[in-house]
Amino acid sequence: MALYQVENQWGGNSAPWHEGGKWIIGSRDNQNPIAVDLQSFDGGKTLKGTMSYEGEGVISVRATRHGCNNYRVENQWGGSDAQWHDAGQWILGFRADQSIIALSVKSTDGGNTLSGTTTYESEGAIGFNASRAPGEAFTVVNQWGGSQEPWREGGTWVLGSRLDQAVIAIDVQSNDNGKTLTGTMTYANEGAIGFKASLIGANNYKVQNQWGGSSAPWQPAGIWVIGYRNNQPVTALSLLTDDQGETLSGEMTYLNEGSIAISASVVGETEPA
Missing domain, CATH: 2.40.128.450 (Lipocalin)
Structure with a gap:
């Protein structure tokens, strides 16, 4: 289970980075996510897209929100007709009453850090940086x-x-x-x-x-x-x-x-x- 401490940035590359909270991305103890690309078309109630774990290829992701920023996640590999597998519960987002509707991040260091963009409902994309965190x-x-x-x-x-x-x-x-x-x-x-x-x-x-x-x-x-x-x-x-x-x-x-x-x-x- 990969815990990340997140920061967000808006207002340009020289703008300050702001607290983005504690997220859970991924569900494998010794295999970090190295790419995640998710989108929502229903205000953050569900998210769909792809991801990669370290040492593997791209697999499909679908996630359903429950509670505050909690998502039940499943993965699929082996084709569109293959079964979906339990991928744990993730925490995605930091705000109350404003879900994320997009997340596009990659890692260049085996998943110890992730960077890219995320989007909260009713806003544009903002910068995203995350580092593995204890807990x-x-x-x-x-x-x-x-x-x-x-x-x-x-x-x-x-x-x-x-x-x-x-x-x-x-x-x-x-x-x-x-x-x-x-x-x-x-x-x-x-x-x-x-x-x-x-x-x-x-x-x-x-x-x-x-x-x-x-x-x-x-x-x-x-x-x-x-x-x-x-x-x-x-x-x-x-x-x-x-x-x-x-x-x-x-x-x-x-x-x-x-x-x-x-x-x-x-x-x-x-x-x-």
Whole structure:
């Protein structure tokens, strides 16, 4: 699963680059995408086109949006009559209520970076740069109404910012309707550290951590994706693990709702069939 930190540019080649959020592009752990060319003809509800993974030829892509900037993706190879294969859940886009309708990017370094253009609905094409970023993608489900009720789709989240060190606990709340989150978190093989995060895009939070006491400096901790809904941010989140971060479970709250159960599982690699 390839996590990318994205920047966008508009206004010419000398214009500044702007925060573009955390995206998931591709679904194979050890095989990066090296080209993606997608378009939508229905306002971003679906995307169709082609892509290439490192070391392979061009394959077809189709994607269907669900939730906020989450897409269920399939790939096809072997001709137009061949079967479609599951290609995981991607996160494409950074804005609420404005889906991407085109993405055309390539890599010259094996997928460590991607560059090209993207287009948001009702706008023209803008510059796109992306670099591989640390963190862990999780498939999330929620439950409300009691322990006998079904678990429901909760989207794909991105938690943590360290290589090979899983998140094993989070306990955060908001006092400003989800604009910021504060509390504590724990990485594997460490004690709890301070956590604060600011909402900078659709479910994208710029995170900082603090250790060494309340007067110690806050350290950058990357961009996390927390939540799944348009314009309804998370206002509380409490997660623990009993398997070293492969799964996390607990409770969460969306703005203007009560607490609901949450279960999160590390996204597994989607292999070509």
